[in-house]
Amino acid sequence: MLKMTHLSKVYRTEVVETYALRDFNIDVKEGEFVAVTGPSGSGKTTFLTIAGLLETFTGGEYHLDGVEVSHLNDNARSKIRNEKIGFIFQAFNLIPDLNVFDNVEVPLRYRGMKSAERKKRIMESLERVGLASRAKHYPAELSGGQQQRVAIARALAGSPRLLLADEPTGNLDTQMARSVLELLEEIHREGATIVMVTHDPELAARAQRNVHVIDGQVVDLAEDPRFHAHVAQVAEATHGR
């Protein structure tokens, strides 16, 4: 479904080159639920934005659903984003001026879907996340958990084959985080491919497979000392709370 080979992403200024990703390799199969973990600044989010075609890469290859995407123009990339990818963000990223119904409608509008079909899909998605009764509410009138559910409904409305989630529970309390995670697991059981970036080892443990990123590279978890150092650091931080 998603395959990156020797992929690199370099941010260049006049004086310095910064590698966000370096010789990055990952292969996510159709129907997998993969958690991408790693410390802050390791390149997880850069990986996710490149995976979601929101950013270009400097070198290497990226095949999405069998298509090499590096030569696609903006229109083609946008079309793929719209039809094949669903995004779930840590900050929910709902449009504050639009109500719940209109927020979920956004990707369907770009798909040029007929009104009746849009309405059907929107209500199905909202029912699925338990927020059909809140269709006319604005984001500011919802709790964080509800907003994230709306974001999930928006991602699901277009029936994407790949769900990309960036710290989906990062802004939620434990109870809300659990319910959102259960929802993601349910979606995965129904056949969706999910790639989730997270700091949280507990959350990562719920995924089928973990990929650890350090310094812009996928590392072998068993052998890389940097991974063990990171795990110790997280454990210490958790106990310290």
Add this chain to the structure above:
Amino acid sequence: MFAYYFQLGLRSLRRNPILTALMVMAIGFGVAASMTTYSVFRATSNNPIPQKSSQLFAVQIDNWGPEDNDKGEPASSLNYTDSIALMKAHKAKRQTALYPVGLAAVPADANLLPFRTNGYAVYGDAFPMFDMPFLYGGGWSSAEDDGHAAVVVIARSINDKLFNGANSVGREINLDGHNYRVTGVLDSWDPKPLFFDPVNTSGFDDPVDLFIPFTRAIELKMSTNGNNNCNKNPGDGWDAWLHSECIWAQFWVEAPSKADVDTYRQFLQGYAAEQQRAGRFHWAPNVRTRDVMDWLDHQNVVPAESKISLLVAMGFLLICLVNTVGLLLAKFMRRAPEIGVRRALGASRREIYGQFLIEAGTVGLAGGLLGLLLTGLGVFGVSLVFDPKIARLATLDASLVALTMLVAVLATVLAAFYPTWRAAQVQPAWQLKSN
């Protein structure tokens, strides 16, 4: 997607109401200033006879010579001698000499008081030449011109006043104590500018009430109701004046093709050369033919203040638009996170362009509505600046309403190109990361 973007645009008007109000005011005031001044400019620079303006030519013959003419330019009027000579030569498809006459109409109904009329003494060719529309009857024949016939063509307003709007063809009216038979009643005809006589009207005057034959007017020794310019004393008496070099008549010819125009110019040149040979002109032939628009331009029919105020207003609109660019930029860039989300959800750059340009269009629409209101007030107040005869021509008609809205929307969309380009360059990844 247009309806969707338009709907988003309307919503955005409610968002940041202060910013929106500033933009709407900037566009509204800018458009209103330019449309108000344009309404005056349009009225004064209008082509009064578009279907024929390139076929009708005002004739100038320099009968005063280099000592008295205006830096080599022949005078704008002809004298009687030249007018009659050109009429007799009959070298154009149609031609007419003309001059304004003021006549007192005496109604047959004793209950009505006599009243002054603004008339013109013309030849019968004038009616088909100037495409005058008839409600009843028509003009008079060349035989009637030659016979100095006591005939008249009256305007609809005079027909309404004297005959209660009935078909008055064949009936008589009394003008300055002489009876004239009505040959025709004109339908509404009030070309602005009054192209055939800007010399005496500056292009804008009350509508013409009636037309009588030139030959009849001369026979009755009717002097001009307009300008009479002499470069030397014409002597005493009507005949001395009539055959002097005093200039007071306009002369128009109809030349449908370029070949006709060239032929007529050659004729004029030949006529002036003949006058030189005869010892009347002591200078080389100096003649001109100008079509309607050239003639109006030559006569400076568009007032200088109209041109200047239009330029100033356009400058003001430009300043308003520059401000709008800044305000739109602020409005759009404030929504960078939304742009990031929309891009992530499948909007291409083209769609971002579409959304934001249409949104700018809705701002322009709101600005246009305000501009319309202000243009209405502006047109109402034009008389404070311009001559009342010109001011009354400035009207907020359907075409000005449409133009005001069009200019407001187009100008705003144009102003939105740079802010929209910036909005389309928003990197979704950066926006989503920074959230």
